[in-house]
Amino acid sequence: MVFPARDEGARVTRTVASLIETCQAPRDIEVVIVDDCSKPTRRPDVSALADRVQVRIIRSDVHLGVGAARNLAVRHARGDVVFITDAHVRFSAGWDQEVRQLIAPQRILATGIRNQDNISWRSFGCRLVVPHMGTYWNTSPPDSAPYVQIASSAGTVLERALFDRIGGYDEGMLHYGGFEPEFSVRxxxxxxEIVLAPSIEITHRFKSTDERVAFVASARTAIVHNCLRFGVTHLPELMILEMVRLHAAEFPDHIRNALRLLEERDAWGRRQELANARVHDFGWFVDRFALRDQVGRPIPVADTVG
Structure with a gap:
């Protein structure tokens, strides 16, 4: 079990306690937490649970962001299977047994997600929004079930060898936003393949409206950059300009700095790197899921790199 935590404090303790209480063999579970530069008063403390589960906290004195923090946690993990989650969740009973039964080489498990504050709400993975390059939750099983386009950060399970082969999360992205869909498309x-595992449920604490507005406002430039980087590295060229125009119209105060970051972090070099390494191009992904853009139009894939 691996996850980053930034200013999560006691929520981390409750998350680790939940995974212990709901699994059948807690002593077989290793928990690696990356404290992503939390304030001293909000650092995680799991010392009271150390005799019940193998648990370690790796502290970073610089803010890594969720992608780099997850990658760091995986590098410190010793197990053959990686369960990537968040610092503020609860687990369904027997989740570890379900993982053992469902995991397989080349397979990523996408767990079901519930909302702590609206328990009737349930998601079945996510789907990609093109050319915005964000996601929508699937609130009912998608037509492609048991396969889903995008796994959630609160419940992504795969073998360590597969995580390494995919290359982990893109550390060219910044802090927050876009990491899960980019990783899933890659x-x-x-x-x-990404397969629904609805027998494993994660109950997630979502930010309140006020928390979300304040957080997104502070992270907006990074989020816009990450969406642009995701699009540049995967979209057919005909859609990249449309993506940039969309973000420029929606976020005029952030687009200039986002484009500067895009150039500084060599998104076009990353595009070519992925084109040289992958088995399928983005056009294959479009065909695999009969993907349309966010207003229902066909996606032009003839010029997809690779």
Whole structure:
């Protein structure tokens, strides 16, 4: 079990306690937490649970962001299977047994997600929004079930060897936003599959409206950059300009700095790197899921790199 935590404090303790209480063999579970530069008063403390589960906290004195923090946690993990989650969740009973039964080489498990504050709400993975390059939750099983386009960060399970082969999360992205869909599209294009695992449920604490507005406002430039980087590295060229125009119209105060970051972090070089390494191109992904753009139009894939 691996996850980053930034200013999560006691929520981390409750998350680790939940995974212990709901699994059949807690002593077989290793938990690696990356404390992503939390404030001293909000650092995680799991010392009271150390005699019940193998648990370690790796502290970073610089803010890594969720992608780099997850990658760091995986590098420190010793197990053959990686369960990537968040610092503020609860687990369904017997989740570890379900993982053992369902996991397989080249397979990523996408767990079911519930909302702590609206328990009747349930998701079945996510789907990609093109050319915005964000996601929508699937609130009912998709037509492609048991396969899904995108796994959630609160419940992504795969073998360590597959995580390494895919290349982990893109550390060219910044802090927050876009990591899960980019990783999932890259996983599909590398020859892996993402399969729904609704028998494993994660109950997630979502930010309140006020928390979400404040957080997104502070992270907006990074989020816009990450969406642009995701699009530049995967979209057919005909859609990249449309993506940039969309973000420029919606976020005029952030687009200039986002484009500067895009150039500084060599998104076009990353595009070519992925084109040289992947098994399938983005056009294959479009065909695999009969994907349309966000207003229902066909996606032009003839000029997809690779």
């Amino acid at each position: 996983a599909w294009c590398s020859g892996a």
